[in-house]
Amino acid sequence: MRARRLTGSLSCLVVLTLTAAGCGLSGGSDDSGGATAGGCSVDKGNVGSGKLTGDVKGRITFQTTNLKKDFGGYFNGVIAAFEKAHPDTTVKWIDDPGDSQFTQRLVADAQACTLPDVVNLNVNTSIALTKAGYLLDLDKKAPGSGESFGASMWKSSVFTDASGAKVHSAYPWYSGGIAQTFNVDLMKKAGLDPAKPATTILGMFDDALKIAKVSDGKYYATVANPIWRIPADWQQMGVKVLSDDGKSFTFADDPKTVAWVEAMTRMYQAGAMPKDSLSSNQDASTLYAQGKLVYGSTNPNYLRFIQQNNPSVYKKTGVARYMLDDLGHTVGAPQYISVAATSKNAPTALSFAQFLTNAENQLAWAKDPNVVIFPSTTASLDDPFFQSVKGTDPFSEARKIVAEDRKTATADEIALSPGELNAITAQVQLAMQGKKSAADALKEAQSKADELLKQGS
Amino acid sequence: MTAVRTMPDGEAPPTAPAAPGAPAPQSPGRMRRALKAVTPGPTPDAGGAAIYRRWWLPWLWMLPAIVGAAAFGVFPFLNTLVLSFTDAKPLGGAAGFVGLDNYTRMLGDSDFWLATRNSVLYAVIVVPLMVILPLFLAVLVEKNLPGIGFFRSAFYTPVLASSVVVGLSWQWLLADQGLVNTWLEKTHIIKGAIPFLSDSWLILLSAMGLTLWKGLGWYMIFYLAALGNVPKELHEAASVDGAGAVRRFWHITVPGVRTSMMLVGTLTGIGSLRVFTEIYMLGGSTGGPGGADRTLPFYIRDVGLDPLSGNAGYGAAVSVALFVLTLGLTLLAQRLTKENES
Numbered sequence: 001m002r003a004r005r006l007t008g009s010l011s012c013l014v015v016l017t018l019t020a021a022g023c024g025l026s027g028g029s030d031d032s033g034g035a036t037a038g039g040c041s042v043d044k045g046n047v048g049s050g051k052l053t054g055d056v057k058g059r060i061t062f063q064t065t066n067l068k069k070d071f072g073g074y075f076n077g078v079i080a081a082f083e084k085a086h087p088d089t090t091v092k093w094i095d096d097p098g099d100s101q102f103t104q105r106l107v108a109d110a111q112a113c114t115l116p117d118v119v120n121l122n123v124n125t126s127i128a129l130t131k132a133g134y135l136l137d138l139d140k141k142a143p144g145s146g147e148s149f150g151a152s153m154w155k156s157s158v159f160t161d162a163s164g165a166k167v168h169s170a171y172p173w174y175s176g177g178i179a180q181t182f183n184v185d186l187m188k189k190a191g192l193d194p195a196k197p198a199t200t201i202l203g204m205f206d207d208a209l210k211i212a213k214v215s216d217g218k219y220y221a222t223v224a225n226p227i228w229r230i231p232a233d234w235q236q237m238g239v240k241v242l243s244d245d246g247k248s249f250t251f252a253d254d255p256k257t258v259a260w261v262e263a264m265t266r267m268y269q270a271g272a273m274p275k276d277s278l279s280s281n282q283d284a285s286t287l288y289a290q291g292k293l294v295y296g297s298t299n300p301n302y303l304r305f306i307q308q309n310n311p312s313v314y315k316k317t318g319v320a321r322y323m324l325d326d327l328g329h330t331v332g333a334p335q336y337i338s339v340a341a342t343s344k345n346a347p348t349a350l351s352f353a354q355f356l357t358n359a360e361n362q363l364a365w366a367k368d369p370n371v372v373i374f375p376s377t378t379a380s381l382d383d384p385f386f387q388s389v390k391g392t393d394p395f396s397e398a399r400k401i402v403a404e405d406r407k408t409a410t411a412d413e414i415a416l417s418p419g420e421l422n423a424i425t426a427q428v429q430l431a432m433q434g435k436k437s438a439a440d441a442l443k444e445a446q447s448k449a450d451e452l453l454k455q456g457s
Numbered sequence: 458m459t460a461v462r463t464m465p466d467g468e469a470p471p472t473a474p475a476a477p478g479a480p481a482p483q484s485p486g487r488m489r490r491a492l493k494a495v496t497p498g499p500t501p502d503a504g505g506a507a508i509y510r511r512w513w514l515p516w517l518w519m520l521p522a523i524v525g526a527a528a529f530g531v532f533p534f535l536n537t538l539v540l541s542f543t544d545a546k547p548l549g550g551a552a553g554f555v556g557l558d559n560y561t562r563m564l565g566d567s568d569f570w571l572a573t574r575n576s577v578l579y580a581v582i583v584v585p586l587m588v589i590l591p592l593f594l595a596v597l598v599e600k601n602l603p604g605i606g607f608f609r610s611a612f613y614t615p616v617l618a619s620s621v622v623v624g625l626s627w628q629w630l631l632a633d634q635g636l637v638n639t640w641l642e643k644t645h646i647i648k649g650a651i652p653f654l655s656d657s658w659l660i661l662l663s664a665m666g667l668t669l670w671k672g673l674g675w676y677m678i679f680y681l682a683a684l685g686n687v688p689k690e691l692h693e694a695a696s697v698d699g700a701g702a703v704r705r706f707w708h709i710t711v712p713g714v715r716t717s718m719m720l721v722g723t724l725t726g727i728g729s730l731r732v733f734t735e736i737y738m739l740g741g742s743t744g745g746p747g748g749a750d751r752t753l754p755f756y757i758r759d760v761g762l763d764p765l766s767g768n769a770g771y772g773a774a775v776s777v778a779l780f781v782l783t784l785g786l787t788l789l790a791q792r793l794t795k796e797n798e799s
Contacts, residue, residue, distance in 0.1 A: 039549040100742065107547055107764045128764035132548035225741065276633045276654040279741035417765030418742070426748040433655075433746055456546075456766035 037341035038134040040113035046341045047133075052141040054347035057088035062352060063116035065335075066098035070304075074365050082355050089348055100281070103128075103418065110134045115340035117349035118356070123156075123333040123415045126170050130159035135169040136339040137161065142350055146171070148359060153376040156333055156411030170336035171357040172376035172411070174365070177402030178330050180204075180320040181296035181303065181394070183288070183313065190214050190294065197320040201233045204295070204323055205263040211294050212272035222295045223284050224273035226264060226428040230421060231414050232298075233260060238326030241414050249453065251424075252439075252446035261431050261438035268432040278429055289313055298322060300372040300398035307395070319397040321405065330405050333413040334376050372398050374406055381406065416449075417456060423448040534780075540773035547767045559774035569775060571749065572756035573782070575661060579752060580729040580786060583665050587725040588718050591673050595680035596710060609681075613674035620671070624738025627667050628654065631739070654739060657749035664735035664750070672728070676721050680714055687713035716794075723790040730783050733758070753779045 035044040045052055067075065079091045094116065096102055106125055109115050115134055129135050138145060146154045146168055153172035161167045184194045190211040198204035208221030215221075231241050231251070239254045251257045267273055274287070288296035289310045296302065296317065307314040322330050337357050339349045355361065362375030363383055372395065375381060389400040416424070427445035430436045436444070516523075541559055545552035563569050598609045615623060630636050631653035638650040653659045691709050700708070711718075733754040736744055744751035744759075751759070753775065761772015 100737070103764055104758075104762055107762065111547075111549055124765060128548060132546070132764075134548070227742065274633060275650075275652060276631075278655045279660075279743050279746045280628070280654065281738070281741045282628075417763050419759055419763035419766040422743045422748070422759060426743045426746070429743065429746040435747070452763075452766035455768045455771075456763075 038110060038113075038129075038132045040342045042342050043344065043346060046136060046141070046343065046346050049140050051143060052136070052346055052350055056086045056348045056351045058345045058348055059090040059092065060117035060343070060345050060349045060352060061092045061094060062118040063094045063096055064120045065096050065102065065122075067120075068093075068095035070370065071365070071368070074368065078356060078361055082352055085355075086348070086351065089352075091352060113342050115342055117340055117343040117345060118353045119338055119340060120173070121170060121336045121338050123336070123413065124417060126157070126336050126338065127159050127415060129338070130161055130167065130169040133162045134341055136341050136343075136346060136350065138168040138171070141346075142354070145354060148377045148379065150376060150378050150381065152409075152411050153334055157336060170338040171353055173335045173337045173357055174362065174373040174375060175332050175334035175411070176299050176301050176373055177398075177405060177409070178298045178322045178332055179300050179398050179401050180298065180322055181288075181300070181398070182318050182320070183291065183294050183296070183316050184318040185316045186211075186219055186291075186294045187318070194318045197318075198323055200323050200325045201237050202259065202263055205267055208267050208272040208295075209270055212267065212270040215271070217271060219292050219294065220274050220287070221267065221272040222293060223277040223280070223282070223287060224268050224275070224432065225277055225280055225425070226432070227421060227425040228283050230424055230428065231416060235331060235414055236323060236325045236327050247453070247457070249446045249449045252442035257442055258438045261428055261442060264428065265432045265434065265438065269434065278432065300395075300402060303372070303394050303398060304370050314394060317394040319394050319401060321401050329408040329410065331410050331413045333411050333415070369395075372402060374402065417452065419452045420449045423452060537773045537776050540770055541777050543770040545769040545773075547762055547764050547769045552770065555770065559771045562771065563774050563778060568748070568751070568756060569778075572751045572753045573778070575750060576730050576732070576753045576779070576782070578661070579665060579668075579732055580726050583668055583729040584722055584725050586669055587672055587676060588722045590669065591676035591721070592680050592711075592714065592718070594673060594677045595684055596706065598677070599681060599684050612677055615671045616674040618671075620734040621738065623667065623671055624734060627663065628739065631663055655746060657745045657747070660736070660740045660745045660750045664732065664739050667735045667739070668729065668732060672725065676725070679717055679721055683714040683717035684710070719790060719794040723787055726786045726790060727783055730779060730786065753782070
C-alpha cells in the first residue's frame with residue numbers, strides 16, 4: 001500500500017515537474033506559430049520588421065518612477081492633453097516608488113507578460129529588457145521617430161537585443177546633470193575657499209582630509225559608502241573601466257584606480273566620512289540637510305529636498321561646476337521611455353510615448369521652478385529658458401552651470417549591473433576598513449565583476 | 458403495487474433498528490449499488506441534506522485552497538527545482554540543462570558558505586531567545602492589572618510597524634551619533650562610539666536584535682493564549698506547598714506551554730533562515746562592509762535575481778539548499794518535540 005502511494009506521489013511529482021519545466025523555461029516562438037516577445041505571446045505587429053500601424057484608441061498603462069508626489073499636476077496635464085487629442089483613449093498612470101526593489105518588480109512584471117504599456121526605465125533596466133526582447137524596436141516600428149532628439153541622447157538609447165543587434169528600444173527623456181554642491185560656511189570653517197572648489201576628484205579628496213583635520217567629528221566632508229562614487233569617479237578620472245569589446249573589466253589595471261581607493265581609505269581612516277556610513281543605503285542628502293556634511297549630493301535636483309527640509313542649509317549652499325578631471329566633460333545617461341513589446345495596444349502606447357517625449361511637453365516640465373532637468377530634444381534645449389538662466393539662488397546657479405555643461409556633456413555613462421556594483425563596492429569597503437590593500441581589493445573586485453559579466457552575457 | 462422510495466445516488470438509506478432475526482443490514486455501498494440498479498439517478502423529490510453528501514463535495518470546498526497551494530506553493534517549488542539544473546536567466550529566454558554544475562559551483566563558492574554560516578548563526582542565536590523572551594513578556598502582562606492593556610499594546614506595536622520603518626529607526630538608534638551611543642558616552646560607560654553599523658559582527662548581532670524586538674510581541678500573543686490553558690489550580694496548589702514564583706514558572710508554566718514553545722521554535726527557525734530586510738536596512742545593499750553579513754536569501758537575490766548579471770539557475774540551486782536547511786531544522790524541531798512528549 002505504501003509502495004503504491006509512493007509510486008503515485010512520484011508520478012504526480014514528475015508530471016508537475018515536467019509541467020513546471022515547460023512553463024518556466026519556454027522561450028522563442030509559441031506552438032501555434034504566433035509572435036512572441038521575451039517568451040510572451042504578443043500581437044504580430046509588435047515584433048519583426050514593418051512599421052507599427054493601427055488606430056490610436058483604447059486603454060494603456062503608463063508607469064513613471066517616483067514622480068507622482070512632486071509632479072502630479074504636470075503628468076495629469078499631459079495625460080489629459082493626450083486623451084483630448086485622441087478622444088477614444090484612456091491612459092492609466094501608475095508611479096513606482098523607485099526603491100531598491102524597483103528592478104525586481106520590473107523583472108517580475110516582464111516575466112508575467114504584464115509590463116506597463118509605456119514605462120520609464122533607467123539605463124540598466126533598458127539594457128536588460130532589450131536583451132530579453134521585452135521592448136518595442138523603434139527602428140523598425142517607428143522609423144524616423146528619433147530625429148527630434150539630440151544626437152548624443154539618441155545614440156545613448158541604443159541597446160543590444162536578443163539576437164545581438166544594436167537597436168533603439170527607448171526614447172531618451174530627461175536628464176538631471178551633475179554639479180558640485182557644498183556648505184559654504186563649513187567650507188570656510190575648514191579653511192577652504194568656496195570660490196575655488198576642487199577641479200579633480202583626488203583634489204576634492206585632499207580637501208576632505210583638510211576638513212577632517214579641523215572638524216573633530218562635528219561635521220564631515222562626505223559619506224563613506226563607495227557605492228555612490230563607482231564608477232562615476234573612475235570614468236571622470238579617465239580610468240578605462242571596461243574593455244573595448246565590453247567582455248571584461250579593466251579598472252583594476254589602472255594605477256589611478258589604486259590611487260583612488262587609497263585616497264578613499266585615507267579619508268575614511270582620518271574621519272572625513274562618518275564611520276557608520278560605510279555600507280549605508282543613505283546618500284549624502286540627509287546628512288547634508290542636517291548641516292553635517294560639507295559636500296552634498298552631485299544631483300542638482302536634491303536641492304529641492306534641502307530647500308524643503310532645511311531652508312537655512314539651502315541658503316548656505318554653494319554650487320560649482322563638477323570636477324571635470326581628465327575626462328574634460330561630464331557624462332550622464334538620461335531617463336528613458338519605452339513601449340513594451342508585450343503591449344496589447346501598442347499603437348496607442350507608441351503614440352503616447354512620442355507625445356510625452358516631444359519637445360513641447362519636455363520643455364514644459366523642465367520649466368517647473370522646482371526641478372533642474374534638461375530635455376533630450378534639440379528644440380527644447382534651444383529655448384531661451386536654458387540659454388539665459390537668471391537668478392543667484394542655488395537652484396538657478398545649478399541650472400546655469402548644468403546648462404553650460406550640456407554643450408559638451410555626453411551620455412556615455414558606464415552602466416554596471418546592481419550585482420557588479422555591489423561586488424566591486426564590497427571589496428573597496430574592505431580596503432577602506434584596512435582589511436585589504438587597495439591593489440588586492442581591486443583585483444578581487446575585478447575578478448568577481450568579470451565572473452558576473454560572463455554570467456550575464 | 459408497493460411504492461419503492463428511491464434514493465439519490467450517494468445518499469445513505471434511513472437507518473432503523475434491525476428487527477431481531479432480520480438479515481444483517483447491507484453495507485452503504487452495496488445498498489447504493491442495489492438502489493442504483495432500480496433507479497438510474499436522483500429524483501426530483503430528493504433534497505434537503507442529501508445534496509451535501511456527494512463524494513466530490515469536500516473536494517469542491519477545498520478546491521480554492523488546493524488551486525492556491527498548487528499555483529503559489531507546489532508549482533514555484535518544482536519550477537525552482539527544475540531551474541536549479543539549468544543556466545536560466547532572470548528575464549527568461551532559452552535555458553540550457555547544466556546537470557549538477559550549479560550544485561558543484563555552490564559547494565566551492567566561499568560566498569555561499571559565508572551566507573550559510575550567517576543564516577545558521579542567525580537561527581542558532583535568535584530561535585532560543587525568541588522562544589524564551591516572549592514567554593517572560595507574556596507572564597508579565599498576563600494578569601489583568603489596571604493599565605496592563607497599555608503594556609500589551611506597546612509590546613505588540615513593533616509587530617505592526619513596517620520592517621523598513623523599524624529598520625530606519627534602528628539605524629538612527631545605532632548610528633555612531635545615535636541614541637544608544639550618545640547615552641552610553643554621556644553615562645561614561647564607553648569612550649568611543651560602538652561601531653554597530655560598520656563592524657560586520659555587530660551589524661549581524663544588531664540585525665538579530667531587530668528581528669527579536671519586532672517578533673517579541675507576536676509570539677507573546679501566542680503564549681498569552683497558551684497560558685490561559687494552564688490550570689490555575691496547579692499554581693494555587695504549588696503556592697500552598699510553598700513553591701515560589703520562579704519554581705512555579707519552571708515547573709508549571711513552562712511544561713504547560715511546551716507545545717507552544719515547540720511551535721514558536723519551528724516558526725522562528727524558519728523565519729530566521731529567511732531574513733533579508735534587517736540585513737539590508739542595517740548593512741546596506743552590499744550586505745554589510747565587504748558583503749560579510751549576507752544571509753542566504755540576500756545571496757539568492759544577488760546571484761539569481763539581477764536582471765543583467767544574474768543566473769536564475771544558480772540562484773535556484775542556492776534556494777534548494779536553503780529549503781534543505783529549513784527542512785532539516787523543521788525535522789529536528791519535530792524530533793525534539795516527540796522526544797519531549799515521550
